[in-house]
Amino acid sequence: MIDTSVRITEGLSLKNPVLSASGTFAYGEEFSEVFDLSILGGIVTKGLSLVPKEGNPTPRVYETACGLINAIGLENVGVDAFIAEKLPFLKKFNTPVIVNFFGTTDEEYESMAGRLDIEGVSAIEMNVSCPNVSKGGLEFGKYPDILERLVSKVRKATKKSLIVKLSPMVTDIGAMALAAQEGGADALTCSNTIPAMAIDEQTWRPILGNITGGLSGPAIKPVALKIVWEVSRKVRIPIIASGGACTWQDIVQFLLAGASAVEVGSASLRDPFCFSSIIQGVETYLEEKGLSSLHDLVGQLKTS
Amino acid sequence: MKDCTATVMSNNEVARDTYLMVLQCDLPIAVPGQFVMVKIKSSLDPFLRRPLAILHYEDGRLELLYKVKGKGTTEMAGKKKGDELSVLGPLGKGFSVPAEGEDVMYVAGGTGVPPLMALAEHLKKGRMIVGARSKADIPLWERMNKIRGVDVQAATEDGSLGRKGLVTDVVEDELSGTKPRVIYACGPNPMLKKISQQARKAGARCEVSLEEYMGCGFGVCSACAVKTVAGNQRVCMQGPVFDAALIGWDS
Ligand SMILES: Cc1cc2nc3c(=O)[nH]c(=O)nc-3n(C[C@H](O)[C@H](O)[C@H](O)COP(=O)(O)OP(=O)(O)OC[C@H]3O[C@@H](n4cnc5c(N)ncnc54)[C@H](O)[C@@H]3O)c2cc1C
Ligand SMILES: Cc1cc2nc3c(=O)[nH]c(=O)nc-3n(C[C@H](O)[C@H](O)[C@H](O)COP(=O)(O)O)c2cc1C
Ligand code: FES
DSSP, rough: OOOEEEEEEEEEEEESSSEEEEEESTTTTHHHHTTTTGGGBBBEEEOOSSOOOOOSOOOOEEEETTTTEEEOOBBBBHHIIIIIIIHHHHHSSOOEEEEEEEOOHHHHHHHHHTTTTTTTTTEEEEOOOOOEEGGTTTGGGGGHHHHHHHHHHHHHHOOOOOEOOOOOOSSOOOHHHHHHHTTOOOOOOOOEEEEEEEEEETTTTTTSSTSEEEESGGGHHHHHHHHHHHHHHSSOOOOOEEOOOOOOHHHHHHHTTSEEEEEOHHHHHTTTTTTHHHHHHHHHHHHHHOOOOGGGTTOOOOOO | OOEEEEEEEEEEETTTEEEEEEEEEOOOOOOTTOEEEOOOOOOSSSOOOOOOOOSSEHHHHHHHHEOOSSHHHHHHHHTTOEEEEEEEEEBBBBBOOTTTTOOOEEEEEEEGGHHHHHHHHEEEEOOEEESSSSSGGGGTTEEEEEETTTTEEEEETTTTSEEEHHHHHHHHHHHHHHHOOOOOOOOOOHHHHHHHHHHHTOOOEEEOOOOOOOOOSSSSSOEEEEEEEEEEEEEETTEEEGGGGOTTOOO
C-alpha cells in the first residue's frame, strides 16, 4: 500500500503532503464549493490579527512573468470572528486546520496564540514578515535575536504545534531558522513572498496601491527550493515548503530538498481544481518508483 | 462554477482593437452581469486568468467581447478557430431583474458594453446609451440597434457617431424627459460615479458593474476589494454588480 501520510509534529499528522497556503484559500468556504476539503493534507487559513483589518488600497495584485505581486494588506476578519464564524465550518472537514496569524507587537502575537489554543485548531502558523511597531517598523523575521525572543514568548502561550513561517529576504536564512528552533518552534514554513514592486512607465507611478508587495507563484519556486534545502541542513525540526508549487513534480522536488509537506498558494488562484490532481500525482509517483512511504523521499537529494 | 475547456469557433475584430470571440463550452447557466475567468494558455505565463464579462451564453455557445489592452488580451486576439482555452465560470452576481413595466436605461462607456448588452438582449426593453472616443471604438453597433424593444443612442468624444460629448451628457438630457426607474451602468469609475449621482437626483435606482484587478475571481484572495457602506466587499463575489448607492465613490 502507498502511504502518503506524513507526521509533522506530535499533534500534527497529514494524510498527504499537500496543504493550502495562507491568503489564497480564505477560510475554506469558497473552495468547499469546488472540491471536498477533506482530500487535503491540511488547510492553512488566511492570516488573522487580534482585530479585523481592512487591508490596502487597490490595485492589490499585479501579474508579472510566471507569478504575481500581491499587496492585500492582510485584510482579515479578526481572530474573534474567525473562532465564532469560520472555525466551526472548517471543523466539519476531516483534515487538520492550521491557523495563520500575525501581530504588530510581541504581546499581540502572544495573545493571538493564547486565543487560538482551542479545540478544532490543529496547529498555528506564525507569519513573522510583519513590521514590529514597537521597534520602529523593523520586521520580526529579519533579526535572529528578535525572532528567537518572540517565538519563545509565543511558545509559552500555547500547547498547539507552533509553525514559524520565515521571510525569504534575509541575510542568513539558516540563522533565522535556528533562532526559531531555539525559541521553541515545532516546524518551519519556508518561506513567505519575496518583496517586490511594479511600475507603470507611462504614468511614472507604482501599479500597486501600496507601492510595494510580495512576489509569489512559479517565478519564485527556484528560490524557495534553495531555501528549503539550506534550512533543512541546519535544523532538526520539520519543514513545510511554500513558494511556487503548481504540480506534483514541484511537490516531489520540495520533498527531496528536505520539506515534509508543501503549501500550494498562487497555483490555486489560477486553477482552483488543482489540488486533487497534485495529490493523485504524488501518489502515482510513489507507486511508480516503488516507494512505500513519503519518508523515503524527504531530504533524499543526492549531491554526490 | 465550473472549469471547462472551450474551443474557439471564431475570433474577429469588430471595432478598433476590440474582438468578439465565440467559444464552444459547457458552462452552467449564467445571468447577465456575470463573468468568467479565462486562462489563455496552459503554460505558466500569463499566470493569472483574465476576468471578462459574459456577452451571451446559450446552448454551449459563449460570446466574449474584449478590448486588447496588454499581454493577456494580445494573446487572446491571436487565437484561431479550433484553438482551446480554459474558462472558469459563471462567476459573481449579475444584475437584478426590474419589475414588470419598470422603465430601464443602460449606460455603457469604454469597455462597459458586454454586460449591458447581455442585459438589454435579455430584457428586450429600455434605452441604451453607448459612449466611446470615436465611432471606430464602438463594437457591435448594428447588433445593438437590432435588439427588439431597445432604443440605442451613442455619444462620441469626436462626434463621429451620435452626439459629440460624453455619455453622461446624453444621460443628463434623457433624464430631463421620461425618468427611468432603473439605470444599469458599466464603464470607467469616474463615469459610474457621475451616473450614480445623476440617478440619485432623478430618483432612479442605479446598479453599476465594477472592474478591479483580480487574483482569483472566486472570492479567496481579497484582491478585488471595494469600499462600501457595509465595509469592504469583493467585486468577484458580492459584485461585480452593486447598488451604486452602497459604493464609497471617494475612497
Ligand atoms: C468583472 C470584470 C469584467 C470585465 N469584463 C470585460 C469585458 O467584457 N471586456 C473587456 O474588454 N474587458 C473586461 N474587463 C477588463 C479586463 O479584465 C482587462 O482589460 C484585462 O484583464 C486586461 O488584461 P491584459 O493581459 O490584456 O492587460 P495587462 O495590463 O497586461 O494585465 C496585467 C494584469 O492586470 C489585470 N488588469 C489590467 N487591467 C485591468 C482592468 N481594467 N480590470 C481588471 N484587471 C485588469 C489583468 O487581469 C492582469 O492580471 C473586465 C474586468 C472585470 C474585473
Ligand atoms: C493573495 C495572497 C495573500 C497572502 N496572504 C498571506 C497571509 O495572510 N499570511 C501569510 O503568511 N502569507 C500570505 N501569503 C503568502 C502565501 O501563503 C505563500 O507563502 C506565498 O504566496 C508563496 O507561495 P505560492 O507561490 O504557492 O503562492 C499570501 C499570498 C498571496 C498570493
Ligand atoms: S479576485 Fe480574489 S477575492 Fe476577488
